[in-house]
Amino acid sequence: MSKPLKIKLHVNGVARELVIEPRVTLLDALREHLNLTGSKKGCDQGQCGACTVHVDGERVLACLTLAAQVEGREITTVEGLTPDGAELHPVQAAFLKHDAFQCGYCTPGQIMSAVACIREGHASSDAEIREYMSGNLCRCGAYPHIVAAVREAREALS
Amino acid sequence: MRDFTYARAASVEDARRLAQQSGAMLLAGGTTLLDLAKCGVARPDHVVDITHLKGLDAIEVTREGAHLGALAKMSHVADDKAIRAEFPAVSEALWQAASAQLRNMATIGGNLMQRTRCAYFRDPNSFAACNKRQPGSGCAARGGITRNHAVLGTSSSCIATNPGDLAVALVAFDAIVHLGDRKVPVDDFFLLPGATPDREQAIEPGEVITAVSIPASAAARRSTYLKVRDRQSYEFAAASAAVGLDLEADGRTIRDIRVALGGVATKPWRAHAVEKALKGKTLEPETVMRASLLAMEGAIAQGDNHYKIDLAPRVIARAILKVGGLA
Amino acid sequence: MTPVAAKMKRGDSTDGGAASALGSRLSRIDGPAKIKGQARYGLEHHPANMAYAVIVQSTIPSGHIRAIDSKPAEAAPGVLLVITPDNVMPLKPITTWTGAPSSDKPYLALTREINFTGQHVAAVIAETFEQASEAAGLLRIDYEEKESIPSYDDPKSGAGNPLDAMAVAWGDAGRAFAEAPVRIEQTYRTPREYNVPIEPHGLVAEWQGDMLTVWEPSQWVNFMIHNYAEWYGLPDEKVRLISPYVGGGFGSKAFALGHGAIATMAAKMLNRPVKLAVTRPQTFTAFGGRPATRQTLSLGATKEGNLLSIVQKGANETSVDGVWVEPLASVTALMYATPNLSARQNIVPVNTVTPCALRAPGENPSAWGIECAIDELSYEVGIDPVAIRLLNYAEEDPHAKKPWSTRRLREAYEEGAKAFGWAKRNPKPRSMRDGHHLIGWGVAAGTYPVRRTAGEALVRIFADGRAEVASSGIDMGQGTYTILAQTAAEAIGMPVEQIEVKLGDSALPGAPVAGGSQLANLMTGAVHKAATAARDELIGLAINDPKSPFRELQANTLSIADGVISPPRGGESMSIAELLRRLGRDKIEVQRDTLPENANSAADKLATYNTITRMRSPTDGDYSLHAWCVHFIEVRVDEDFGTVRVSRVVSALDSGRLYNPKLAESQWKGGIIMGIGQALLEEGLVDPRQGRVINNNLGDYLIATNADIPDIEVISVGVPDFHASALGGKAVGELGIVGVAPAIANAVYHATGKRIRELPITLEKLLGD
Structure with a gap:
């Protein structure tokens, strides 16, 4: 058995220390070790997008990222999207307004993906939003409302 | 996932050294390694993290061509203005691959090391027979569900499809894989399964992909990547084509043409026969469609995947006519 | 038929009244917790x-x-x-x-x-x-x-076991079919399909x-x-x-x-x-999805397109150690007026996990068959696909021979067709094209029954002016939290923001299954009853309690609005909170159930909440209760590649009254989107030797992505149906998916001239001539 690693993760602006096996994914580190369950496990194999978080400002899948691998990088989860917690991020507000979710399980991933999608400049048209939001599956079928929410948030953020 | 040790490489040299340990595997983007480790296909004893290496993520485009650092992210290359201008097929192959999140993780070098999506390969608990996983164990895919399996380049030991998109564009435009000082043409980098399907790439233990270069060409500048699949996005190709075209001054005569296929072969598949048949010919639909059929010479259907033999030439033809302004 | 007063709420955005009232488009109240990642699953x-x-x-x-x-x-x-x-x-x-x-x-x-x-x-x-x-x-x-036996296509499986209890028959369908001037006989198939909720x-x-x-x-x-x-x-x-x-x-x-x-x-x-x-791959066999189904439909008709007979022979897979029936006649025997019908069904045991319910079990594959077949008949006799459906419109339930409580299906055809532009359709296949894309327009109808079980709710009004609604019923995205808050707010006369809803905990008052699209109707009924009783108790106290300032008014009643109690003919008002404080009460607590008064013992409650034995059938009573819909769908088919993409959807749906149209529309669209995936993508691929579902993951079992889905227009044509439920709603959640796959297949036929009778409609089925 390999030696547990003592690592320090910067999550949502806070340094968090944890002792884990090297094989622990970022997703399991967040959910099982750091009590940050906003990032969801939908497939654990890179096929659904529910675990989308930002690493150094870019959207990635936490289920295919080792926790150890992102030591020293800035990790943002849905819990850290609005650090003060007082107000909703424009993307969150647009999701609520357009009813861009039902069960809510894919939603944190959708929101993290949408924030990045707008930041990347990949939200210039509905067609582009659809393509660049396709890495986040939604079984409830909120897609048209997600597109509407991203479109509106893009305007709010521009 | 099995237990493994984790080490961060401090330099490329360090990475090479660490990679020579028995059971060591490099972690670049992690999208293949961790996925396959969870399936029980990849069983590393040591994971060597190269994601923090500096200076390997450059994207440079000069008159000679493109130089892509092995750790350049797929998304960054896809969105690079110069790549989009000089190598549109490369950009298009990249942004149509996987998802935005995966493209932010996966690297150019790592993408070339992507493994097949063959369901039998990916499920060692259920299917013991897989020559790719365990040489000599057989091939569970034969006689199974073969809708996504290859029709070109297969052998009696393996019919697994290479899943790449980027690699198809690279093969079309004669890219070079840099393994440090050793340089391998990308078409030679990918190996046919033959009797050794476990060996997919011409890379030795301890070697590290450091860069991929693509020579500039008129055909690369006028190129496209067309990907056909059941789902509109986030899926591997049923058939895809990277095509580049260079026309004579008359705007009709084909001076140079590049055609490569994805989703239908055991490796990214250069369709030389199609290119040869069209060079010097006039660009017109009938000629293009007839020539595109040549790509399927030697194709062998496995049952469920017969449609690929019909589909692939149509994809090629459409791609050629599209870059030629006729579709 | 149901009398419907003109002033009654239709449950659409024209309802008026407070922004939070029942029938308004209030955003989901559990939304903030979900979008902030605070909701704990x-x-x-x-x-x-x-x-x-x-x-x-x-x-x-x-x-x-x-x-x-x-x-x-x-x-x-x-x-x-x-x-x-x-x-x-x-x-x-x-x-x-x-x-x-x-x-x-x-x-x-x-x-x-x-x-x-x-x-x-x-x-x-x-x-x-x-x-x-x-x-x-x-x-x-x-x-x-x-x-x-890996599947029912294996000859070893045989024909399976007949289910006599599922047989439906009237008239002499076999003979009527044999003698019919026009005959259609085809087999329609659906593969194994899986629920794959994103939360495993x-x-x-x-x-x-x-x-x-x-x-x-x-x-x-x-x-x-x-x-x-x-x-x-x-x-x-x-x-x-x-x-x-x-x-x-x-x-x-x-x-x-x-x-x-x-x-x-x-x-x-x-x-x-x-x-x-359970890992994602394991979810494909840890429980069953929709079984594979096949049905042979024989339609006999006059040359004018009037149905004379429907004969259905259906089968679905089940397991070797369990029984799952996917009722294939549920729409077949309901949608159209036909003088003769016979439907029989077998179940075929194979080595699979026992299949189970997946959105609209029965209605979904049933509509796939009949709604494709009626389309085929429309071409056979040369009648517009909408017209032939109206020609054979069932004015009453043809099976139960009872009047519909409400059936706004005619209105659905009319409003859907208008919004879609159906009148401009050239009926000829391959008549519309845009570059390499063949364009087709298809239509199909759907229906889902109104299931009725009793429920129960606890309502508390607190001295701080808040109120609480509690039930073990659940919200998996249908909007239960929100509509129950709206119901209580309206019944009590309180701002909806002051109402907290607690759900999904067995410590709370019991509820039957959130399935069969019944929960919203039964729970709004129970909450309305409990909240009204709480309000009555509050008013009773206000009028009668010696400590109440309203007592001296000697009023017969008081009104409550926006959390404020007011006398009927002017005078000083007072908030609910203030009154409770004056009375020295910390809360008012009322629990009510909607069980029949002669059968509401503890044992009755257990049977109501723990089994489906107390669920009333849609035809129990004087009426036949169903929700209805029509989907108009445009597809674009790449003529070289065979790829089908849905480019436009207009659906008109009759779910009766909508308690919250914003949330109901989301559910309808969700059903339609799942239907698009079912039509074009979803198929469990079973290895014929080893019986394994080899695409047991979300990369290979394809569900629709965002890029597969166009904007979808949904139109509510329903009216409140008080035979169906206490507050007038009918089925919502499972309705939307029913009829989507046949509408797409019919559109594909219109686009290409190729009739695909086996789902999903993948590209290889359209390649070639």
């Missing part, structure tokens, strides 16, 4: 000292386990326990959802007998998830394989003495605690199941399943909390 509870369980599944389709060597797994780091058929704890048999005993033998969650590939055969419990996962791969299982199944189980607490996503809290309680021989009160958020279910989360038995027994054996997450 079942697997997100972490009791101290929790261990992790990982399941191992069989790799053969049939046979038995000769031996399991669990020593290497037991010796692996961190492993606490390995459960195999050799040490599995026998549990007591449960009562099924139909109220019948499942068996007289103990329930064994793991057995040596193997009936399908992917059957649970062992579980490994370790200190960490990683350790349990690795050790799960170390079990050495020696199987003795027997001959198996799993639970956290913790024992404290003989008290079991389970955090698990559930569509039916009361039935699941009953399952757990029966397994362990406990009264229901000894089990608490907590399920405030459910990450999608679509029919798959109503029962305690094998993994639930394993996790709870592991927690008991180890005397510590255990988390068990």
Whole structure:
């Protein structure tokens, strides 16, 4: 058995220390070790997008990222999207307004993906939003409302 | 996932050294390694993290061509203005691959090391027979569900499809894989399964992909990547084509043409026969469609995947006519 | 027919009134918790000292386990326990959802007998998830394989077992078909389809003495605690199941399943909390999805297109050790007026997990058949596909011979066709094109019954001006939290922001299954009743209590609006909070149920909430109760590649009154989107030798992505239907998917001239000539 690693993760602006096996994914580190369950496990194999978080400002899948691998990088989860917690991020507000979710399980991933999608400049048209939001599956079928929410948030953020 | 040790490489040299340990595997983007480790296909004893290496993520485009650092992210290359201008097929192959999140993780070098999506390969608990996983164990895919399996380049030991998109564009435009000082043409980098399907790439233990270069060409500048699949996005190709075209001054005569296929072969598949048949010919639909059929010479259907033999030439033809302004 | 007063609310945006009133487009009140990542789903509870369980599944389709060597797994780091058929704890048999005993033998969650590939055969419990996962791969299982039947296409499966109880017949359908001037006879097929909610199944189980607490996503809290309680021989009160958020279910989360038995027994054996997450691949066999179905439909008609006969012969797969019936005649025998009909169905046992409910079980594949066949008939006789449906419009329930309570299907055709521009359609196949794309327009109708079970709710009004609604009923995205807050707010006369709704906890008043699209209707009814009673009690106190300032007014009644109590003819008003303070009351608490007064004992309640035996059929009573819809769909088919993309959808739906149109529209669209995936993508691929679903993951079992879905227009044509429910709603959640796949297939035919009768419509079926 390999030696547990003592690592320090910067999550949502806070340094968090944890002792884990090297094989622990970022997703399991967040959910099982750091009590940050906003990032969801939908497939654990890179096929659904529910675990989308930002690493150094870019959207990635936490289920295919080792926790150890992102030591020293800035990790943002849905819990850290609005650090003060007082107000909703424009993307969150647009999701609520357009009813861009039902069960809510894919939603944190959708929101993290949408924030990045707008930041990347990949939200210039509905067609582009659809393509660049396709890495986040939604079984409830909120897609048209997600597109509407991203479109509106893009305007709010521009 | 099995237990493994984790080490961060401090330099490329360090990475090479660490990679020579028995059971060591490099972690670049992690999208293949961790996925396959969870399936029980990849069983590393040591994971060597190269994601923090500096200076390997450059994207440079000069008159000679493109130089892509092995750790350049797929998304960054896809969105690079110069790549989009000089190598549109490369950009298009990249942004149509996987998802935005995966493209932010996966690297150019790592993408070339992507493994097949063959369901039998990916499920060692259920299917013991897989020559790719365990040489000599057989091939569970034969006689199974073969809708996504290859029709070109297969052998009696393996019919697994290479899943790449980027690699198809690279093969079309004669890219070079840099393994440090050793340089391998990308078409030679990918190996046919033959009797050794476990060996997919011409890379030795301890070697590290450091860069991929693509020579500039008129055909690369006028190129496209067309990907056909059941789902509109986030899926591997049923058939895809990277095509580049260079026309004579008359705007009709084909001076140079590049055609490569994805989703239908055991490796990214250069369709030389199609290119040869069209060079010097006039660009017109009938000629293009007839020539595109040549790509399927030697194709062998496995049952469920017969449609690929019909589909692939149509994809090629459409791609050629599209870059030629006729579709 | 139902009298509908003009002033009654239609449940659309024209309702007027307060922005939060029932019928308004209030945003979901559980939304903020979900979008901030604060909503805790079942697997997100972490009791101290929790261990992790990982399941191992069989790799053969049939046979038995000769031996399991669990020593290497037991010796692996961190492993606490390995459960195999050799040490599995026998549990007591449960009562099924139909109220019948499942068996007289103990329930064994793991057995040596193997009936399908992917059957649970062992579980490994370790200190960490990683350790349990690795050790799960170390079990050495020696199987003795027997001959198996991978699917009903295997000749060994035979024709299956006839289900006489499912047979429907009137007239002489066989003869009428034989003598009909126009005859259509075709077979329509659907593959195995899977629920794949994005939240996979799993639970956290913790024992404290003989008290079991389970955090698990559930569509039916009361039935699941009953399952757990029966397994362990406990009264229901000894089990608490907590399920405030459910990450999608679509029919798959109503029962305690094998993994639930394993996790709870592991927690008991180890005397510590255990988390068990079914892996995504394992979800394909940890419970069943929709079975494969096939049906041969014979339609006899006059040359003018009037139906003379419908003959249906259907079959669905089931397992070798369980029975699942996918009722294939449910739409066939309902949609059209025909003087003769015969429908028969077989179930064919194969080596699979027992199939189960997936969104609109029965109605979905049933509509696939009849709505394709009627389209074929329309071309055969040369009549517009909408016109032939109106020509054969059923003015009453042709099977039950009862009037519809409401059937706004004509209006759905009319409004849908208008919004879609159907009148401009050239009926000729291959008549529309845009570059390489052949464009086709298709139509199909759908229906879903109104199921009725009683419910119960607790309403509390507090002295601080807040109110609380509580029920064990659940919200998996349908909007239960929101519409119950709206219902209570309206009934009491309070701002909706002041109302808290507590759901999904077996400690709360009971509720039947969130399935069959019934929960919104039955729970709004129960909450309305309880909240109205609470309001009446409040007014009674205000009028009669000596401490009340209203007492001297000698009023017969008072009004309450926006949390303020006012006398009828002017005078000083007072907030509810202020009145309760003056009265010295900390709260008013009222619990009401909607069970019949002559059958509302404790035993009746258990039967109502723990079984489906008290669910009233849609034709119980004077009327036949159903929701209706019509989908108009445009597809673009690449003529070279055979790829089909849906480019436009207009659906007109009659779900009666909508309690919150914003949320109902989301559910309708969700059903339509699942229907698009069903039509074009979804198919469980079963290895013919080994019986494995080889695309058992979200990369290979394709569900629609965002890019597959166009904007969707939904039009509500419903009116309140008070025969259907207390507040006038009909079915919503399962309605939207019914008819989508045939509308797409019909559009594909219009685009290409090719009739695809086997789902999904993948490109190879359209390649070639």
